Amino acid sequence: MTSAIDPLLHRLETIGKLTDADRDALRRLPLRESDLSKGSEIVSDGEVSSSCCLVVSGYLCRSKTLPNGNRQIFSLHTAGDIPDLHSLHLNRMDHSLSAISDCRIARIPHDAVYEALDRSPTLNALLWRDTLIDSAAFRAWMLMLGQAEAVSRMAHFFCELFTRAAMAGLTDNNTFPLPLTQADLGDILGISMVHANRTLQDLRGRGVMDFDQQIVSILRWEELRKLGQFDPSYLHYLDGRVGRDNPAKL
Secondary structure, three states: OOOHHHHHHHHHOOOOOHHHHHHHHHOOOEEEEEEEOOEEEOOOOOOOOOOOEEEEEEEEEEEEEEEOOOOOEEEEEEOOOOOOOHHEEEEOOOOOOOOOOEEEEEEHHHHHHHHHHHOOOOHHHHHHHHHHOOOOOOOHHHHHHHHOOOHHHHHHHHHHHHHHHHOOOOOOOOOEOOOOOOOHHHHOOOOHHHHHHHHHHHHHHHHOOEEOOOOOOOHHOOOOOOOOOOOOOOOOOOOEEOOOOOHOOO
8 A cells, every 4th residue: 555655765765775674764754644735835934843744746845935926936846755854953944835736745743753863874864865965956956047048947947857757756658747837837937927938838849848738748858958958967866867868768
């Protein structure tokens, strides 16, 4: 029977080695599962958190909003991610964590995570590695957001999500679900919804990908990767072919 912790186990094994004791420690974590609708806020900016949030299905986002209502999305997180793992040590949130699609999450009390990490130094090191990879992805995205043209930003965005989805076992050949609107894409890419629509049409016109009915289809991986200047090394997968070769084919 599939459990809420399985996506996390699957994902961690793509970036490091899990022992049987590590798997057992993760499976013993007390999980409080709940279903959320799109737009639900899980932790607000400035809130003090006492638990971590594991994504079971759907997508969460980290974001900040200016007083005028303009929002910047910093990152997306799907099944197997713990986007607020840093709250173990920085428990006052400096951004919001919310559902960008209908989703299912599991809350894990900080005390339970501390106990599991104390019992397993290898698990402690692996989750620390995961946090560092998250920081590396953030740096890569800041470079694209600040210096790349919109079409390259969007191509890079789809390349990263496709790679992460494939390594989490969430792809179906060259397709994966992405329940986002064009307004969401604009908030992620730092452009208007109209600009996001035009950029998406540009990618479609090049024949490299499609995004229809909340399903992304990768049509020509190598061309999309070059257009997005996507170098997957910052994701630090154990399999060095991932992202250079089509990740869905590995």
